[in-house]
């Protein structure tokens with residue numbers, strides 16, 4: 001046994017619940033169990049061919065060396081053009097950072113800005129990683145519960161009440177993982193009015209699912225709704241979800257040049273640069289044919305409608321229809337307090353999801369991982385066949401409760 005003592009930052013944080021859930025499903029499958037996996041946090045589509053070919057061409061052209069910390073000129077200009085088309089705002093090269101995934105961008109942005117005692121407002125339900133990333137970087141997450149009575153959205157009143165002189169950041173995420181909710185322009189304007197009165201608060205807006213939107217037109221970014229805030233908004237995005245490129249690891253952010261310079265300084269000591277081959281692929285994804293994105297969204301929309309209708313038809317479960325991303329956040333209050341056929345009382349969503357895995361072989365993630373129970377998250381980034389068998393198995397398991 002080694003004498004290794006983990007640093008305090010390691011003992012302060014949890015491992016990502018979604019990464020753990022995926023590992024558990026792999027483990028059960030390896031044991032020979034057939035699991036209906038509704039935990040998946042990535043598109044089930046393959047990366048488009050023109051993107052793969054761009055990566056192969058980059059390899060053959062010898063683009064296999066370090067690049068600038070800030071990425072290749074081709075990727076930088078593809079991102080800046082893409083951001084301008086989505087936000088209507090033009091950003092310069094000094095306002096852009098590129099990293100190994102949006103996850104790394106967010107982590108480094110927090111590392112670049114937080115000191116002990118700094119607070120970060122995180123509306124719940126939240127993407128599992130935000131509070132732990134704040135803790136790992138010495139900050140204090142301030143969790144603001146945003147339940148279904150407010151449509152899972154942060155209200156201006158709740159934002160104002162959470163802000164203190166120590167607030168450094170507000171983290172917004174839309175379309176949201178896990179709820180799929182999207183803020184309208186007027187909702188963003190109302191939040192922006194509170195932020196105008198609090199010039200010390202920066203906003204990290206995580207728009208990684210912005211292309212996966214079921215409404216008409218495009219989602220509105222906070223910077224588009226409130227360009228006056230531009231000097232303290234970091235817009236985070238990446239190619240993982242829109243282009244089915246989770247394994248390529250390219251994410252980026254645009255924001256104020258001084259903050260971006262600090263992030264890039266850290267990046268120069270952390271990774272030097274993201275993978276050169278992945279950068280070529282990401283440039284091709286962002287500047288190439290966009291039809292793939294629309295085709296995926298059409299498929300997700302069909303699956304969403306099947307999943308939401310099915311879940312709402314199960315007694316004791318209910319969910320709203322998500323506006324974007326590929327998740328439904330399902331209320332399971334009706335199952336809490338009931339008893340399983342083997343005599344176990346279900347006290348919370350962790351018990352309920354454990355029961356689903358045990359009795360119905362359906363894997364979902366408990367709402368407690370996202371900071372708001374009693375809920376669970378299902379992903380519909382999987383085939384209609386898997387979704388339908390999942391619904392059937394959940395229905396049967398719920399009916400068996402007493």
Ligand code: PMP
Pocket residue numbers: 041100101102103104127173176177206208237238239240246249250251
């Ligand atoms: N933000 C949210 C809300 C996410 O769901 C994810 C991926 N699960 C990320 C960021 C990270 O994406 P990337 O693959 O670019 O690191």
